[in-house]
Amino acid sequence: MKRNDSAFKSGLRSGSTFTIIVLFLVLIGFNASGSALLARLFGQAPLSGQLPPVVYGLVFLALLAIWQGASSTIASRHKGFHVPWLSGFSSTGLAGLVLAVFILVFGSLYQGGADFRRTLYALSPAYIKFLSADQSPVNGALINLFVLLIAGGIAGLAVVYLPFGKLWKQVKVTWLRFWNMDANRSLRASRYFKFGVYALLVLFCFFAPRLWGSYWNYVFGLVGIYVLLGLGLNIIVGLSGQLVLGYVAFFAIGAYTVALLNAPVPHNLMWGFWPAVVIGILLAALSGFLIGLPIMRLRGDYLAIVTLGFGEIIRVLLKSDLLTNFTGGPRGIQDIKGPSLFGFSFSSDVDFMYLIILAVALALFIASRLQNSRVGRSWIAIREDETVAQASGVNTTRYKLLALALGAAFAGIGGVLFAARNQFTGPEDHVLMVSINVLSLVIVGGMGSIPGVVLGAFALKGLPEILRELANYRLLAFGALLVVMMIARPQGLWPVGRPSLQRPEPESPPDKPEESNREVTHG
Amino acid sequence: MTALTSVSFKTPQLVARIIRSAIGILVVFWMAVRAYNVLFIDQPYGTDTWVRFAISGLIIGGMYALIAIGYTLVYGILGMINFAHGEVMMIGTFGGYFMLEALEATPAPTPASPDLNFLNAHPLLSILLAFLVGTAVASLTGYFLEKIAYRPLRNAPRLVPLISAIGASIFLQNAVQLLFSPQLRDYTNPDVLARGIGWSINIAGSNVMITYTGVLSFSLSIILMIGLYVLVKKTRIGRAMRAVAQDKKTAALMGVDVNAVISRTFIISGALAGAAGVMWGIHNGLVYYFLGFVPGIKAFTAAVLGGIGNIPGAMVGGLVLGLVESIGPAALGIDFQLKDVIAFLILVLVLIFRPSGILGAASVEEKL
Numbered sequence: 031m032k033r034n035d036s037a038f039k040s041g042l043r044s045g046s047t048f049t050i051i052v053l054f055l056v057l058i059g060f061n062a063s064g065s066a067l068l069a070r071l072f073g074q075a076p077l078s079g080q081l082p083p084v085v086y087g088l089v090f091l092a093l094l095a096i097w098q099g100a101s102s103t104i105a106s107r108h109k110g111f112h113v114p115w116l117s118g119f120s121s122t123g124l125a126g127l128v129l130a131v132f133i134l135v136f137g138s139l140y141q142g143g144a145d146f147r148r149t150l151y152a153l154s155p156a157y158i159k160f161l162s163a164d165q166s167p168v169n170g171a172l173i174n175l176f177v178l179l180i181a182g183g184i185a186g187l188a189v190v191y192l193p194f195g196k197l198w199k200q201v202k203v204t205w206l207r208f209w210n211m212d213a214n215r216s217l218r219a220s221r222y223f224k225f226g227v228y229a230l231l232v233l234f235c236f237f238a239p240r241l242w243g244s245y246w247n248y249v250f251g252l253v254g255i256y257v258l259l260g261l262g263l264n265i266i267v268g269l270s271g272q273l274v275l276g277y278v279a280f281f282a283i284g285a286y287t288v289a290l291l292n293a294p295v296p297h298n299l300m301w302g303f304w305p306a307v308v309i310g311i312l313l314a315a316l317s318g319f320l321i322g323l324p325i326m327r328l329r330g331d332y333l334a335i336v337t338l339g340f341g342e343i344i345r346v347l348l349k350s351d352l353l354t355n356f357t358g359g360p361r362g363i364q365d366i367k368g369p370s371l372f373g374f375s376f377s378s379d380v381d382f383m384y385l386i387i388l389a390v391a392l393a394l395f396i397a398s399r400l401q402n403s404r405v406g407r408s409w410i411a412i413r414e415d416e417t418v419a420q421a422s423g424v425n426t427t428r429y430k431l432l433a434l435a436l437g438a439a440f441a442g443i444g445g446v447l448f449a450a451r452n453q454f455t456g457p458e459d460h461v462l463m464v465s466i467n468v469l470s471l472v473i474v475g476g477m478g479s480i481p482g483v484v485l486g487a488f489a490l491k492g493l494p495e496i497l498r499e500l501a502n503y504r505l506l507a508f509g510a511l512l513v514v515m516m517i518a519r520p521q522g523l524w525p526v527g528r529p530s531l532q533r534p535e536p537e538s539p540p541d542k543p544e545e546s547n548r549e550v551t552h553g
Numbered sequence: 554m555t556a557l558t559s560v561s562f563k564t565p566q567l568v569a570r571i572i573r574s575a576i577g578i579l580v581v582f583w584m585a586v587r588a589y590n591v592l593f594i595d596q597p598y599g600t601d602t603w604v605r606f607a608i609s610g611l612i613i614g615g616m617y618a619l620i621a622i623g624y625t626l627v628y629g630i631l632g633m634i635n636f637a638h639g640e641v642m643m644i645g646t647f648g649g650y651f652m653l654e655a656l657e658a659t660p661a662p663t664p665a666s667p668d669l670n671f672l673n674a675h676p677l678l679s680i681l682l683a684f685l686v687g688t689a690v691a692s693l694t695g696y697f698l699e700k701i702a703y704r705p706l707r708n709a710p711r712l713v714p715l716i717s718a719i720g721a722s723i724f725l726q727n728a729v730q731l732l733f734s735p736q737l738r739d740y741t742n743p744d745v746l747a748r749g750i751g752w753s754i755n756i757a758g759s760n761v762m763i764t765y766t767g768v769l770s771f772s773l774s775i776i777l778m779i780g781l782y783v784l785v786k787k788t789r790i791g792r793a794m795r796a797v798a799q800d801k802k803t804a805a806l807m808g809v810d811v812n813a814v815i816s817r818t819f820i821i822s823g824a825l826a827g828a829a830g831v832m833w834g835i836h837n838g839l840v841y842y843f844l845g846f847v848p849g850i851k852a853f854t855a856a857v858l859g860g861i862g863n864i865p866g867a868m869v870g871g872l873v874l875g876l877v878e879s880i881g882p883a884a885l886g887i888d889f890q891l892k893d894v895i896a897f898l899i900l901v902l903v904l905i906f907r908p909s910g911i912l913g914a915a916s917v918e919e920k921l
Binding site: 054057058059147149150151152271273275320323324325327328330331332334335336338339340342343346347349350351352466469470473502503505506508509510511512513515516517520 | 568572573576633634651654701702705706709711712713714715716717719720721722723724725726727728731732733734850853854857887888890891893894897898900901904905908
């Protein structure tokens with residue numbers, strides 16, 4: 031009996047955190063956006079400014095409860111409690127009770143004509159009505175309580191009584207067996223397979239921008255530019271281990287170079303796009319080198335703050351009246367002329383997409399060659415321990431400066447493409463948030479990992495566009511993601527593997543001993 | 554040949570040092586020339602204006618000092634920059650704001666004036682309540698911030714808690730924005746403490762206004778600083794904090810509960826930041842979600858200026874930064890828009906040339 035009690039209690043404990051999260055989501059109005067997203071998935075997207083059908087709000091809550099019920103039950107089972115599913119019920123039940131009280135109180139207050147929007151921004155009368163499922167406050171509270179309780183409880187029961195674990199293990203074993211099959215391995219190792227994959231990629235990159243329309247060209251163009259920025263910052267932060275928070279300064283240098291050289295106002299130089307690309311990259315690299323010189327002594331968090339200071343100085347200067355005659359001041363620079371080649375002008379979004387794809391491919395190639403070279407190994411040595419690296423004969427100053435200059439060059443080309451594509455650049459394009467976004471994508475992808483950068487750019491720049499109902503919550507999610515990643519998975523989503531010459535030993539499935547024997551005789 | 558290689562090996566360091574010194578000399582020289590021009594040749598301002606700048610600088614400097622103490626305390630104990638400290642201050646400002654709003658909405662009628670509200674009936678009590686709520690909310694934020702975002706990373710590499718702190722800072726900003734709307738709001742002061750009223754004194758033939766809110770903020774910040782100094786130097790809590798700052802392991806062996814001390818440190822620094830936040834609101838009069846960022850960075854500058862990890866240093870650094878920031882643009886004859894550039898420039902220059910700050914922290918070189 032005591033054991034039942036403790037599963038229940040453990041559910042209450044994890045449920046209190048869950049309750050706070052649910053209440054927070056309700057208070058910031060996330061329920062409306064989340065259920066609007068669900069509604070779009072089912073083809074019932076609400077018009078802008080309107081709330082989705084009530085059902086989706088309840089489904090959204092139920093999904094939250096299923097997640098919490100399942101995870102809480104798994105935790106209880108892991109601790110060896112007697113009736114683990116009780117914790118699913120108790121944790122979501124607690125959240126349901128609190129939410130019910132909340133709806134009861136606010137529902138009645140709003141029926142009395144109160145309006146809390148001056149204090150709690152999200153709580154409009156329509157939203158409160160949506161939360162209480164278009165019913166009276168009492169019924170709405172009860173409905174919410176039941177939805178949370180039942181969804182969480184059923185999820186807990188399902189985890190206990192349905193063989194999810196075995197099913198998952200079966201899938202894993204089958205997949206591993208398939209993946210490690212001799213035919214499969216030799217196929218993967220063969221050169222034709224590699225060429226085939228590259229050919230498919232090239233074909234995709236050629237046809238996709240023409241097929242998927244200008245909106246997706248815009249989105250994936252942005253993703254591409256952020257891949258460029260991420261690759262650059264990956265060299266600085268991920269490989270050489272210098273936390274630079276003023277990365278946007280180099281981006282701004284690239285953007286302003288192309289703007290000043292190719293816009294009618296303020297200078298009307300019109301040098302063309304291609305010289306601007308070269309000059310932008312060189313200027314950015316030079317500024318990385320110059321900023322690097324005085325700050326070489328600093329490490330870690332001091333470096334972060336100093337570079338943040340540099341970034342802010344550049345932004346304030348761009349915004350001030352001091353440089354208005356030279357850089358256009360707070361209003362920025364408009365009508366930047368795009369690139370043209372042999373009389374053929376790159377005006378459409380498709381052309382720009384090709385340009386960005388080309389730049390990204392080149393950058394990926396350069397970055398991966400750098401990473402696997404002597405230079406890359408020196409950077410990693412500096413990242414791991416600067417003193418030891420110096421003692422082993424790595425010229426730390428030179429390699430750190432090189433990392434800054436190269437990283438800045440990547441940012442420079444990113445800035446050039448960004449400004450040329452938007453045909454505009456201004457101080458608001460170069461705020462601290464850009465640096466933070468790039469840093470987040472490098473960290474989320476996995477520091478020092480090139481596929482991680484691409485994945486991170488898609489996750490942090492592409493996903494918010496796909497989940498556009500949740501656009502307001504993007505930065506909130508970034509912040510939470512940074513904290514959670516640091517605590518739970520500091521190596522990132524796609525961590526970089528140590529280079530190894532040996533063929534990795536396949537994971538031996540536990541219930542098939544003869545399988546692993548076969549592998550050993552082969553290896 | 555060996556000489557040649559050794560030269561080429563040393564060249565980057567040498568060039569770096571030369572360029573560093575050159576930048577420093579150039580900046581100082583430029584400043585000296587500008588200041589000489591303004592003070593002795595152009596003379597655009599009279600004495601009264603300089604006094605006005607100094608007063609506003611001291612008031613802002615007091616707030617910077619309170620926030621900077623929070624950075625210094627946390628740095629001294631955990632060796633990390635609490636990047637989200639500015640957000641803690643912002644939440645304190647919001648706490649005080651909502652308290653004052655609630656008091657304004659509370660009727661307290663007297664026979665003489667039937668539609669009087671509590672805020673104007675008891676202005677000092679209201680301000681006190683606002684400060685209490687602001688500090689309480691900020692302390693709680695600090696406490697949970699440490700518990701959720703920093704404690705699991707206590708033994709992680711140095712960059713990891715800093716990134717977590719950046720994440721927490723973004724999260725708190727956006728959480729406040731989503732909860733309470735992105736709009737700028739006017740801080741609700743009692744009528745007797747309205748912004749812009751105060752004593753006026755005659756200096757060099759013209760009137761200089763000393764606002765009540767300014768006097769309140771400055772005196773309160775001085776009182777809080779003295780209180781903190783006494784707390785750290787004279788009480789058991791303070792002794793435990795100093796012990797943990799010196800050596801966590803030994804302190805634990807001597808029976809100090811390290812986790813509790815760290816929690817307390819965050820509570821104390823949160824309280825100071827919250828008080829500074831309410832002052833900020835009452836004196837400057839605007840409250841919005843992004844308000845904590847700039848004071849946060851500047852207070853960090855102040856902490857670095859005074860020598861990070863050093864409590865008197867943070868106080869002096871805050872006041873000096875406030876003064877420099879308000880007098881600097883005028884003295885150098887540059888645009889007042891570039892006020893922030895001066896603060897950041899000081900930060901960069903101090904970190905490059907004298908990382909141990911004015912008053913110098915004991916072990917900063919090894920922590921660099």
